[in-house]
Amino acid sequence: MKHTKVKDLLNxxxxxxxVNAKGWVRTFRNNQFIALNDGSTIHNIQCVVDFxxxxxxxxxxxxxxxxxxxxxxxxxxxGAGQKFEIxxxxxxxxxxxxxxxxxxxxxxxxxxxxxxxxxxxVRTNAFGAIMRVRSVLSFAVHNYFQERGFVxxxxxxxxxxxxxxAGEMFQVTSLPxxxxxxxxxxxxxxxxxxxxxxxxxxxxxQLEGETFAMALGQIYTFGPTFRAENSNTSxxxxxxxxIEPEVxxxxxxxxxxxxxxxxxxxxxxxxxxxxxDLKFLEGRLLEEEKSKPQAERSEMSLLExxxxxLENNFKRVSYTEAIDILxxxxxxxxxxxxxxINEWGADLQSEHERYLVEKHFKCPVILFDYPANIKxxxxxxxxxxxxxxxxxxxxxxxxxxxxxxxxxxxxxxxxEKMKALGIDEEELWWYLDTRRFGSAxxxxxxxxxxxxxxxxxxxTNIRDVIPFPRTPMNAEF
Amino acid sequence: MKHTKVKDLLNxxxxxxxVNAKGWVRTFRNNQFIALNDGSTIHNIQCVVDFxxxxxxxxxxxxxxxxxxxxxxxxxxxGAGQKFEIxxxxxxxxxxxxxxxxxxxxxxxxxxxxxxxxxxxVRTNAFGAIMRVRSVLSFAVHNYFQERGFVxxxxxxxxxxxxxxAGEMFQVTSLPxxxxxxxxxxxxxxxxxxxxxxxxxxxxxQLEGETFAMALGQIYTFGPTFRAENSNTSxxxxxxxxIEPEVxxxxxxxxxxxxxxxxxxxxxxxxxxxxxDLKFLEGRLLEEEKSKPQAERSEMSLLExxxxxLENNFKRVSYTEAIDILxxxxxxxxxxxxxxINEWGADLQSEHERYLVEKHFKCPVILFDYPANIKxxxxxxxxxxxxxxxxxxxxxxxxxxxxxxxxxxxxxxxxEKMKALGIDEEELWWYLDTRRFGSAxxxxxxxxxxxxxxxxxxxTNIRDVIPFPRTPMNAEF
Numbered sequence: 001m002k003h004t005k006v007k008d009l010l011n012x013x014x015x016x017x018x019v020n021a022k023g024w025v026r027t028f029r030n031n032q033f034i035a036l037n038d039g040s041t042i043h044n045i046q047c048v049v050d051f052x053x054x055x056x057x058x059x060x061x062x063x064x065x066x067x068x069x070x071x072x073x074x075x076x077x078x079g080a081g082q083k084f085e086i087x088x089x090x091x092x093x094x095x096x097x098x099x100x101x102x103x104x105x106x107x108x109x110x111x112x113x114x115x116x117x118x119x120x121x122v123r124t125n126a127f128g129a130i131m132r133v134r135s136v137l138s139f140a141v142h143n144y145f146q147e148r149g150f151v152x153x154x155x156x157x158x159x160x161x162x163x164x165x166a167g168e169m170f171q172v173t174s175l176p177x178x179x180x181x182x183x184x185x186x187x188x189x190x191x192x193x194x195x196x197x198x199x200x201x202x203x204x205x206q207l208e209g210e211t212f213a214m215a216l217g218q219i220y221t222f223g224p225t226f227r228a229e230n231s232n233t234s235x236x237x238x239x240x241x242x243i244e245p246e247v248x249x250x251x252x253x254x255x256x257x258x259x260x261x262x263x264x265x266x267x268x269x270x271x272x273x274x275x276x277d278l279k280f281l282e283g284r285l286l287e288e289e290k291s292k293p294q295a296e297r298s299e300m301s302l303l304e305x306x307x308x309x310l311e312n313n314f315k316r317v318s319y320t321e322a323i324d325i326l327x328x329x330x331x332x333x334x335x336x337x338x339x340x341i342n343e344w345g346a347d348l349q350s351e352h353e354r355y356l357v358e359k360h361f362k363c364p365v366i367l368f369d370y371p372a373n374i375k376x377x378x379x380x381x382x383x384x385x386x387x388x389x390x391x392x393x394x395x396x397x398x399x400x401x402x403x404x405x406x407x408x409x410x411x412x413x414x415x416e417k418m419k420a421l422g423i424d425e426e427e428l429w430w431y432l433d434t435r436r437f438g439s440a441x442x443x444x445x446x447x448x449x450x451x452x453x454x455x456x457x458x459x460t461n462i463r464d465v466i467p468f469p470r471t472p473m474n475a476e477f
Numbered sequence: 478m479k480h481t482k483v484k485d486l487l488n489x490x491x492x493x494x495x496v497n498a499k500g501w502v503r504t505f506r507n508n509q510f511i512a513l514n515d516g517s518t519i520h521n522i523q524c525v526v527d528f529x530x531x532x533x534x535x536x537x538x539x540x541x542x543x544x545x546x547x548x549x550x551x552x553x554x555x556g557a558g559q560k561f562e563i564x565x566x567x568x569x570x571x572x573x574x575x576x577x578x579x580x581x582x583x584x585x586x587x588x589x590x591x592x593x594x595x596x597x598x599v600r601t602n603a604f605g606a607i608m609r610v611r612s613v614l615s616f617a618v619h620n621y622f623q624e625r626g627f628v629x630x631x632x633x634x635x636x637x638x639x640x641x642x643a644g645e646m647f648q649v650t651s652l653p654x655x656x657x658x659x660x661x662x663x664x665x666x667x668x669x670x671x672x673x674x675x676x677x678x679x680x681x682x683q684l685e686g687e688t689f690a691m692a693l694g695q696i697y698t699f700g701p702t703f704r705a706e707n708s709n710t711s712x713x714x715x716x717x718x719x720i721e722p723e724v725x726x727x728x729x730x731x732x733x734x735x736x737x738x739x740x741x742x743x744x745x746x747x748x749x750x751x752x753x754d755l756k757f758l759e760g761r762l763l764e765e766e767k768s769k770p771q772a773e774r775s776e777m778s779l780l781e782x783x784x785x786x787l788e789n790n791f792k793r794v795s796y797t798e799a800i801d802i803l804x805x806x807x808x809x810x811x812x813x814x815x816x817x818i819n820e821w822g823a824d825l826q827s828e829h830e831r832y833l834v835e836k837h838f839k840c841p842v843i844l845f846d847y848p849a850n851i852k853x854x855x856x857x858x859x860x861x862x863x864x865x866x867x868x869x870x871x872x873x874x875x876x877x878x879x880x881x882x883x884x885x886x887x888x889x890x891x892x893e894k895m896k897a898l899g900i901d902e903e904e905l906w907w908y909l910d911t912r913r914f915g916s917a918x919x920x921x922x923x924x925x926x927x928x929x930x931x932x933x934x935x936x937t938n939i940r941d942v943i944p945f946p947r948t949p950m951n952a953e954f
Contacts, residue, residue, distance in 0.1 A: 003726060005626065005694070022726045024692070024915045038725070039693030040626055067691075067915040095886070095916030102914045119688035119907040120914070131693060135629040142619050149482065149517055152612040156945045157634065157701045158647070158678075158716050160952040170635070170649050170671070172678065174705040177665055180654060188654055194647070194705055194715065195952035201635075201649065208945060208954055211596035214544075215501070216516030216608060217482070223701065224634045228651040228671055238671065239635050248515070249480060249499045409572070430596040430954050437579045437597070438501045438544040439572030468633045468685060475637040475672035477685055477907050 001071070007040035009074060012084055016074040021045060021086060022094070024123060027106050028062045034088075036070065042129050042280050046077060046085040058091065064106050065097030065123070111464055118468050118477055126284055129277035130465055133270060134453050140269035141222055141243055141449075144262055150218040150245060155205030157224060160197050161427060168228040169200035170238075201226040204446060205244050207378070207431050210407060213246035213442055214434045220245040222449070230472050234461040235399065237450060239470040246444030252380070252389040252406040255443035256366050259393060259402050260314050263364075263452070267306055270456055278303060278456075285458040298397075302458040305396070314364040314393065317356070320344065322367055325360055326352050347374045350399050357394045365394045377417045379405040380441075391445070398455050404445025411435040478548070484517035486551060489561055493551040498522060498563060499571070501600060504583050505539045511565075513547065516599075519606050519753050523554060523562040535568065541583050542574030542600070588941060595945050595954055603761055606754035607942055610747060611930050617746035618699055618720055618926075621739055627695040627722060632682030634701060637674050638904060645705040646677035647715075678703040681923060682721050684855070684908050687884060690723035690919055691911045697722040699926070707949050711938040712876065714927060716947035723921030729857070729866040729883040732920035733843050736870060736879050737791050740841075740929070744783055747933055755780060755933075762935040775874075779935040782873070791841040791870065794833070797821065799844055802837055803829050824851045827876050834871045842871045854894045856882040857918075868922070875932050881922025888912035 003020040023038030023045075031051045035044035047070045051059060062068065069092040077085040103117050104124060114121035121127045145152065158172050174194040175181065183189040190198045205221040212219045221244040228238065245258065271278060282302035289297040300308060317325075326332055326341040326348075339349045348367075357365050368391040372381060379388035393402035408414045414435055418425055425432060453465040463469040468477045480497040500515030500522075508528045512521035524547045528536060539545065546569040554562040580594050581601060591598035598604040622629065635649050651671040652658065660666040667675045682698040689696045698721040705715065722735065748755060759779035766774040777785060794802075803809055803818040803825075816826050825844075834842050845868040849858060856865035870879035885891045891912055895902055902909060930942040940946040945954045 007626070022917070023694070039628070039695075065914045067917040094918070095912075095914075097914040104914075119685070119910060120692075122689055122692040128693060131630070131689070132628055134631075135623070135627075138629050139619055139623045142616055146612075146616045149484070150612075151516070151609055152615050153608070153944055154611075154615075154701070154718055156716060156947055156952070156954065158703075158947050158952055159954075161954070168651070170651055171654070172647050172649055173654070174645070174647055175654075177648070177650070177652075177654065177657060194707075194949060195947070196950040197952065199952050208596070211954075212599055212608070212944065215597075215599040216605060217500070218516075224631070226635075230671075239633060241631055433596060435572075437542045437572075437574040437581075440499070440544040441571070467630055467689065470633055470635050470672070472671060473673040475633070475635055475674065475676050477633065477636075477638070477688075 003069070005040040006036065006038045006043070006045045009045055009086070010041065010043055010082065010084060012074060015076060015084070018071065018089075019074045019086065020069060020071045021047070022067070022069045025062055025064055025066045025068060025097070027064060031059055034062060034068070034070070036068070037128075039128060042125055042132075042276050043082070046079060046082055047072070047088050048085055049088050049091060054091065058093065061093045061096055062091075063097050063099040063102070065099075065102040065104060066093060067095035067097075068092065069094055111461065115463055115469070116476075122467070125280060127464075129280050130453070130457050130459065131467065133274050133277050133281070133457050134465060136273045137266055137270050137453060137456060138222070138449070140266035143269065144265045145218075145220045145245065148218070150220045151212070151216045153205070153209055153212045153219045153221050154223060155202065155208040155221050157202050158195070158199050159202045160195065160199050161207065167203050169203060170226050170228045172199045172201055203227060204242065206246065206444060206446065207428070209244055209246045209444065210442065211430065211434055213248050213444070214438065214440070217249075218245070218247045232472055234463070235451070237462055237466060237469055237471060240462075240466070241449040243447045243449055244444060246442065248440055248442045250406075250443040251441055252368060252391060252443055255404055255406060255445060256314075256316060256368070256391055259391075259404065259445050259447075260366070263393075263402075263447075264310050266452070267456060268310055271303070271306055271310075278306075281457050281459075288460075305458075306456065309364060312363050314366050315361045316366045316368065317361070319367055319370045319387065322348070322352075322356060325356065329355060329360070331355060345371050345373075353392075353394045353399050357399075358396050362396075364396070367392050367394065375405070377421050377423055378407050378414070380408045381413055381417075389443075395451075395455055397460075398451050401451045401455070402445050402447045404443065406441065406443040409435060409439045409441050411439065480546065482517040483513065483515045483520070483522045486522055486563070487518065487520055487559065487561060489551060492553060492561070495548065495566075496551045496563065497546060497548045498524070499544070499546045502539055502541055502543045502545060502574070504541060508536055511539060511545070511547070513545070514605075516605060519602055519609075519757050520559070523556060523559055524549070524565050525562055526565045526568060531568065535570065538570045538573055539568075540574050540576040540579070542576075542579040542581060543570060544572035544574075545569065546571055588938065592940055592946070593953075599944070602757060604941075606751075606757050607930070607934050607936065608944065610751050610754050610758070610934050611942060613750045614743055614747050614930060614933060615699070615926070617743035620746065621742045622695075622697045622722065625695070627697045628689070628693045630682070630686055630689045630696045630698050631700060632679065632685040632698050634679055635672070635676050636679045637672065637676050638684065644680050646680060647703050647705045649676045649678055680704060681719065683723065683921060683923065684905070686721055686723040686921065687919065688907065688911055690725050690921070691915065691917070694726075695722070695724045709949055711940075712928070714939055714943065714946055714948060717939075717943070718926040720924045720926055721921060723919065725917055725919045727883075727920040728918055729845060729868060729920060732881055732883060732922060733791075733793060733845070733868055736868075736881065736922050736924075737843070740870075740879075740924075741787050743929070744933060745787055748780070748783055748787075755783075758934050758936075765937075782935075783933065786841060789840050791843050792838045793843045793845065794838070796844055796847045796864065799825070799829075799833060802833065806832060806837070808832060822848050822850075830869075830871045830876050834876075835873050839873075841873070844869050844871065852882070854898050854900055855884050855891070857885045858890055858894075866920075872928075872932055874937075875928050878928045878932065879922050879924045881920065883918065883920040886912060886916045886918050888916065
């Protein structure tokens with residue numbers, strides 16, 4: 001008979017004469033009670049084994065991690081915590097798991113240990129929950145944009161352009177590194193490489209995305225992006241997924257509205273669909289914080305924090321206002337900041353962003369109108385001639401989660417800026433074409449998906465919210 | 478006032494006193510009629526300009542490709558082909574487009590020319606339609622799996638494993654190629670590379686996906702994959718998007734059922750949502766085929782072909798049966814095949830697949846139970862000891878669209894196979910763990926997304942169904 005998912009069995013509206021479930025043993029107590037999980041839900045189904053009529057040999061093989069198939073009656077459970085359980089009539093061991101060797105013991109493991117076993121950590125409650133939440137969040141992203149008529153665009157991962165300057169890039173090549181072809185000048189002959197030129201992994205799909213927005217109106221990307229930066233922090237990955245909507249005719253205010261509405265939608269959607277997983281993760285966070293000093297613990301529980309974001313508008317603050325607040329702040333005056341804010345024009349560090357979000361405003365903040373010289377070349381210059389229509393969204397505990405801008409739609413201004421920064425116009429001929437032919441006001445932003453997953457799951461290290469993290473010195477699996 | 482999308486204006490249920498539309502001029506006839514498109518639909522909205530009261534200077538700037546904002550009354554159209562049009566009261570040129578220089582003239586361009594202008598081709602009817610269909614097909618993929626409780630898994634793009642052997646790989650590095658670090662033996666010192674080892678771009682997320690399926694039950698990937706193969710054909714890309722579901726406890730029959738149901742669902746979904754675009758693409762294909770000899774034209778129109786796939790089961794044929802059919806076929810006997818089929822064990826070429834699908838069965842075909850030695854190491858060995866539980870789905874005009882298998886779940890058999898093929902067990906320790914701990918029957922497949930888009934749009938070159946194709950010697954944009 002076809003097996004039924006544990007989730008569906010637990011959600012059954014009635015007892016059932018015969019059901020089959022397949023999954024993995026989480027625990028086996030008293031030679032009688034199997035806690036069986038198949039990944040469809042955080043909850044296990046209790047399977048009661050008739051141990052008196054089960055061969056000793058079989059009982060011994062019911063170990064943590066073993067794959068089993070159980071057939072029996074779905075009955076109301078007498079135990080606490082579950083409505084139904086299976087009275088097992090037939091049990092089959094599908095795949096053994098040596099209890100001595102299986103790394104995922106039914107006990108608490110450190111997150112470091114689990115990272116080293118990323119292929120198995122997803123068999124734990126926490127990582128099962130995280131990966132289900134991540135999946136639902138992804139779907140919420142697509143749902144949001146598709147419902148509103150945005151076109152999903154797969155911008156290229158391998159790129160010949162390296163002008164954007166969003167960060168250090170990985171090189172992609174099919175040349176033999178131990179026998180590189182050289183040209184007459186003795187330098188590497190990239191005309192022999194697969195693409196006939198030097199290529200990298202993309203740091204952003206924005207520039208290509210803009211060309212599509214200027215044809216299809218509203219587009220979004222959602223794909224992997226890369227940074228070859230040696231940042232061994234809990235907030236950085238070398239490979240991460242980014243969401244980049246781009247909308248023709250949107251100005252910066254429209255862009256802020258879109259970003260805020262989008263974030264609130266996907267969080268709401270996920271809270272609706274993942275109640276059990278989020279409740280579990282809330283408990284996990286509470287437990288984790290018990291080991292921290294009181295001052296470092298969150299004021300709100302995970303679900304309170306998520307609800308707070310849904311129920312409160314993001315505070316919109318200009319860079320200039322932010323600088324005033326920071327300059328007058330206690331940590332600045334007492335020189336507690338590593339980087340003291342003295343004057344307008346300073347680039348904001350993580351410590352400043354955190355102060356604004358966590359101490360001053362105590363809510364998500366949208367900073368906008370930054371000094372032109374600390375932002376990218378494609379951002380729309382304001383009439384003041386010194387600020388650009390940039391925005392960053394800062395979240396408590398996470399820092400920057402969104403970076404975006406209204407784009408410079410004026411050909412002459414854009415070219416002048418590129419010249420000043422030494423960006424090759426020839427290389428970006430196609431990007432400039434969007435300003436040559438039917439240019440218009442347009443805006444977009446990039447949201448680092450893993451930072452959003454961090455926020456929603458209450459995890460604190462970004463390596464714990466992606467299946468197989470890529471970080472300096474680590475490309476295992 | 479906020480602008481309204483052209484799609485919504487055309488679908489209006491009533492006339493409206495004042496509306497604003499923004500978009501790009503497709504054509505401007507008689508100094509009076511603007512065909513305006515904003516990418517929300519294949520259809521343009523006709524905007525009737527009051528040319529007697531519009532300055533000559535402005536009229537001159539209404540050129541193909543220009544971005545304009547029109548405000549006026551939405552009235553019933555007297556012209557054929559549209560229900561509504563805009564009587565323009567106010568017109569603003571947002572961005573000019575020099576009629577002499579704009580590459581997308583209102584005439585027929587060759588597909589080659591359009592590929593060289595991939596950043597602008599999306600402003601044409603055909604490519605607007607293709608990209609909207611591609612987007613809706615993507616969403617259909619997510620919808621199908623999410624509705625059924627599959628977990629979306631982002632497997633890594635950068636991988637340290639290169640054992641799968643699905644094809645040539647691109648190398649990823651942050652080492653300076655003109656100054657490579659060497660170790661004592663004089664070979665490249667990869668311990669100095671970003672990840673501390675040699676890394677490549679993934680050719681498949683399957684192996685990582687399997688580890689998640691053996692925890693979460695049902696998973697799917699949908700992400701970019703890469704082949705560094707010098708295949709300059711209309712069916713190959715160096716960078717393409719692949720969908721890879723993997724399901725614990727599914728055998729090969731379940732796998733075939735899943736693949737067939739999935740393909741039919743996404744096609745049906747897209748036909749429902751993209752009627753106008755598909756109708757346009759059907760006409761395009763008809764037009765294109767007029768230039769071909771009668772014998773090469775399709776027997777069915779695009780929509781007939783799509784309906785045919787929905788209404789007919791895929792024909793399931795074992796490799797052994799297929800060989801018998803091919804051996805007895807006219808092209809084999811008359812030596813019309815480039816590769817003559819003489820005996821069981823031969824690898825099938827594209828010409829054989831096409832014969833089976835297009836001439837013999839005239840419907841999608843699932844071939845299964847292939848000889849073990851022409852298939853990958855991870856496929857489940859049948860009891861006959863010489864075939865494996867592999868399946869390929871072949872589509873008319875496209876060839877192989879799906880490759881999948883039941884996976885070898887037996888640790889000993891798998892290790893023996895890896896040894897025989899010289900695949901490093903140490904490198905795949907994590908993959909082998911799925912067979913060490915709680916192994917079970919499981920199956921999955923990979924579907925090349927662009928081939929599906931080819932089929933659904935009726936395009937014939939895979940470079941025309943991805944925004945910015947990556948092929949040998951081409952990584953522009």
